[in-house]
Each structure stands twice: as C-alpha cells, then as structure tokens.
Amino acid sequence: MKLKILVVAGDGIGPEVTHEAVEVLREVAELGGHEFTFTERRIGGVAIVQDGTPLPADTLSEALASDAVLLGAVGGNEFNSLPPDKRPEAGLLKIRAELGGFANLRPAFAFRELAVNSPLRPDIVDGADILFVRELLGGLYFGAPREWDKATGQAWNTMRYSRDEVARVARIAFKLAQGRRKKLTSVDKANVLEVSQLWRATVNEVASEFPDVAVEHQYVDAMAMHLMTQPRHYDVVLTENLFGDILSDESAVITGSLGMLPSATIGGKVNLYEPVHGSAPDIAGKGLANPLCAILTGALILRHSAGLETEAHAVETAVRKVLEGGFRTPDLARGQLNVTAAFSVLSTKGMGERVRQTIKEQLLAVRS
Ligand code: NAD
Ligand code: IPM
Ligand code: MN
Numbered sequence: 001m002k003l004k005i006l007v008v009a010g011d012g013i014g015p016e017v018t019h020e021a022v023e024v025l026r027e028v029a030e031l032g033g034h035e036f037t038f039t040e041r042r043i044g045g046v047a048i049v050q051d052g053t054p055l056p057a058d059t060l061s062e063a064l065a066s067d068a069v070l071l072g073a074v075g076g077n078e079f080n081s082l083p084p085d086k087r088p089e090a091g092l093l094k095i096r097a098e099l100g101g102f103a104n105l106r107p108a109f110a111f112r113e114l115a116v117n118s119p120l121r122p123d124i125v126d127g128a129d130i131l132f133v134r135e136l137l138g139g140l141y142f143g144a145p146r147e148w149d150k151a152t153g154q155a156w157n158t159m160r161y162s163r164d165e166v167a168r169v170a171r172i173a174f175k176l177a178q179g180r181r182k183k184l185t186s187v188d189k190a191n192v193l194e195v196s197q198l199w200r201a202t203v204n205e206v207a208s209e210f211p212d213v214a215v216e217h218q219y220v221d222a223m224a225m226h227l228m229t230q231p232r233h234y235d236v237v238l239t240e241n242l243f244g245d246i247l248s249d250e251s252a253v254i255t256g257s258l259g260m261l262p263s264a265t266i267g268g269k270v271n272l273y274e275p276v277h278g279s280a281p282d283i284a285g286k287g288l289a290n291p292l293c294a295i296l297t298g299a300l301i302l303r304h305s306a307g308l309e310t311e312a313h314a315v316e317t318a319v320r321k322v323l324e325g326g327f328r329t330p331d332l333a334r335g336q337l338n339v340t341a342a343f344s345v346l347s348t349k350g351m352g353e354r355v356r357q358t359i360k361e362q363l364l365a366v367r368s
Contacts, residue, residue: 012279014072100268134244259290
C-alpha cells in the first residue's frame with residue numbers, strides 16, 4: 001500500500017503532537033511493508049511569519065497532490081488582534097474549502113480506562129461512543145455577507161445553507177449510522193432559525209432513504225445538556241458547522257480531555273485529518289500536550305485513506321492498552337486522591353513512544 005501524506009503541523013502544540021502521530025504511522029508502515037511518504041509544509045501563524053500568508057500557494061498545491069493531509073493546529077496569541085481573514089485560522093478555513101471535504105467526522109469515544117479520570121461520574125461516561133458528523137463548509141463560517149462596520153458600530157455574519165449542502169452531509173451521516181447502532185440525532189435550532197427549519201426538513205427527507213436508521217431531532221441548547229447527562233444515548237450526531245464546533249469540544253468532557261478527540265474530513269478531493277483541539281498556547285513547547293488525539297487521527301488516516309482497517313484498529317487498541325497500563329499525560333491524570341501514585345504521568349514524547357512500542361508488540365503477535 002502506497003500513501004502520500006502531507007503534514008502541516010502548524011503552531012503551538014501542533015508540531016509536538018503531529019510528530020508523534022507521524023512516528024506511529026511510520027512504525028505501522030514498516031511493520032506492514034507499506035510505503036508511506038511524508039512531506040512537510042507550513043500553515044497558520046508560522047506561515048504568516050515566514051511567508052506572509054496563513055496558507056502559502058505551495059502548501060495548497062502539495063495538499064491537492066497528496067492522498068491525505070495531516071494537520072496539527074493553528075493559532076497563537078500574537079495574532080489575536082488581526083481581522084479574521086488575516087489570522088492563522090483563515091489558513092485552516094481556506095485549506096478546508098479548497099480540499100472540499102464537507103463531512104467532518106469527530107468520534108468521541110470514552111475509553112473505559114479513562115472513566116475514573118473524567119469530570120463526569122464513571123457510570124455516566126462508561127460505554128459512551130458518539131460519532132459527530134459536523135458540516136464543515138457552510139453556515140456562519142462561510143456565509144456572506146459578513147462584515148464589521150466600524151463606522152456604524154455594527155457587525156454581521158450570515159448563517160446560510162442550501163438544501164443540497166444539508167442533504168449531502170446528512171446522507172453521509174445516515175450511511176455511517178447504518179454501519180453502527182442505526183441511530184441518528186440531528187441538532188438544530190428550528191424553534192428560532194429558518195436555516196434550522198430547512199435543515200430539519202431536509203434531514204427528514206433524506207431519512208426516508210434510510211428506513212433502518214432511527215432519527216430524532218434535538219434543539220442545540222437541550223443537546224448541550226443531554227450530552228453531559230446521557231452520553232450513552234447517542235450514536236451518530238449530525239450538526240451544522242458552528243453547533244458541531246461547540247458540541248465536539250464539549251464532548252471532551254466525556255472522553256476525559258480535548259487531547260482525546262481525533263477528526264477526519266471526507267467527501268472532497270483530498271481527505272483532511274486534524275485533531276479537534278487547537279494550538280494550546282498555554283502548554284506549547286513544554287512536552288505536556290497529549291499526543292493521543294493526533295495518534296488517533298493517524299488511525300483515521302489508516303481507516304479512511306489507506307483502507308487499512310486492521311492497522312487502524314491496532315493503533316486504537318494500542319492506545320487502550322497504554323491507558324490500561326496506567327499511563328497518562330497530565331491532562332488526563334486527575335480524578336484520584338493520589339494521582340501520582342495511581343498513574344505514571346508521561347510527556348508528549350513518552351506517550352508516543354509507549355504507543356509505538358505497544359503497536360509493535362501487537363502487530364508482531366498477530367503475525368506470529
Ligand atoms: P485549545 O484547544 O488550543 O486549548 C483549550 C484547552 O485545552 C487549553 O487549556 C489547552 O491546554 C488544552 N488542550 C488542548 N489540546 C490539548 C492536548 N492535546 N493535550 C493537553 N491539553 C490540551 O483552544 P484555545 O486555547 O481556545 O485556542 C488556542 C488557539 O488554537 C486559538 O488561536 C484557536 O483559534 C486555535 N484553534 C485551532 C484549531 C485547529 O487548528 N484545528 C482548533 C481549535 C482552536
Ligand atoms: C476546530 C476549530 C476551528 C473551527 C477554528 C480554529 C477555525 O475550532 O477545528 O474545531 O472553528 O472549525
Ligand atoms: Mn473547535
């Protein structure tokens with residue numbers, strides 16, 4: 001199997017966690033005799049500083065010529081006063097738009113071993129396994145008009161969707177639900193917004209193509225609460241762009257940390273893979289970042305771009321085994337009276353190394 005992967009590590013903890021994911025993918029390739037090639041390019045704040053733009057043309061052309069793009073994170077406090085179209089985040093939005101993937105899959109899986117570390121009670125989170133399908137190219141993020149009119153002291157953005165944009169992402173969500181527990185929850189604000197009324201009507205139309213999937217609708221405010229009180233109730237959760245952004249970060253409480261949420265964006269020219277978290281300026285450069293989100297994002301590359309399900313599963317199982325062994329990064333090490341006695345706390349690199357070692361043992365055991 002040959003795969004050309006473009007790595008755009010970006011800012012803050014992006015390069016730290018991405019490095020660990022790449023090393024895991026290299027290990028998998030070596031063990032399985034696959035040929036993965038990795039090319040690196042700049043995006044985000046680092047590209048603003050070095051190239052004068054958050055998405056250099058050369059990064060975009062390399063991305064379009066690759067089989068998969070692995071992104072770390074973008075953003076930094078020094079760019080916070082820039083207007084939206086000049087910020088590092090603009091580079092991320094542009095690469096998303098150019099690659100064309102509109103279905104952002106954000107699995108929130110509560111590893112049993114982490115139930116003791118969750119801010120929620122173990123009996124609430126244990127067994128939770130949600131797949132968020134976030135629409136990624138529409139809504140407020142891309143709708144026009146948008147402006148901050150400083151003269152009049154007003155600003156506006158536009159939440160806009162077409163029926164086709166809703167239908168295409170809904171279809172992907174229903175198909176994914178068919179391969180899981182056959183339940184789909186669509187999130188909207190149809191009690192207030194016309195866009196949400198269109199959203200709900202379209203989801204109901206698409207639902208008739210998938211009679212084996214049970215559909216329910218939830219208002220986004222109630223959903224934010226239900227997610228915390230009954231996360232096990234949900235299977236596939238379909239959302240528009242901004243609601244999905246917010247609810248997926250909230251689901252970090254279910255998984256134990258933002259450092260446990262991977263993502264894959266499909267449906268476009270080239271799939272884009274990125275952890276859900278940002279550049280985490282508060283912990284960047286200190287070896288404190290949890291690389292498991294990036295490593296689990298690597299597993300999604302194996303699943304969705306390489307078609308290597310056994311290897312994807314092996315990576316996820318290795319993560320589980322490492323957690324079972326009591327290894328934690330600092331963000332996960334909580335919830336016990338004596339945390340240091342209960343867990344071995346590892347650095348970003350230490351955690352990456354543990355996962356690689358475990359994958360090696362596992363894949364070699366499968367072969368012998
Ligand atoms: P953030 O996700 O960077 O961090 C939120 C909190 O979670 C911080 O306390 C951080 O330390 C912690 N955290 C995040 N990832 C972690 C990890 N892997 N291990 C341990 N702890 C982790 O969100 P923020 O602070 O609101 O944003 C910082 C910058 O990142 C902003 O510029 C924002 O726009 C950007 N951002 C980028 C992306 C992306 O590139 N995909 C996503 C979200 C935010
Ligand atoms: C995410 C991030 C991005 C988003 C930002 C950085 C543009 O928060 O991937 O969740 O809002 O989509
Ligand atoms: Mn977000």
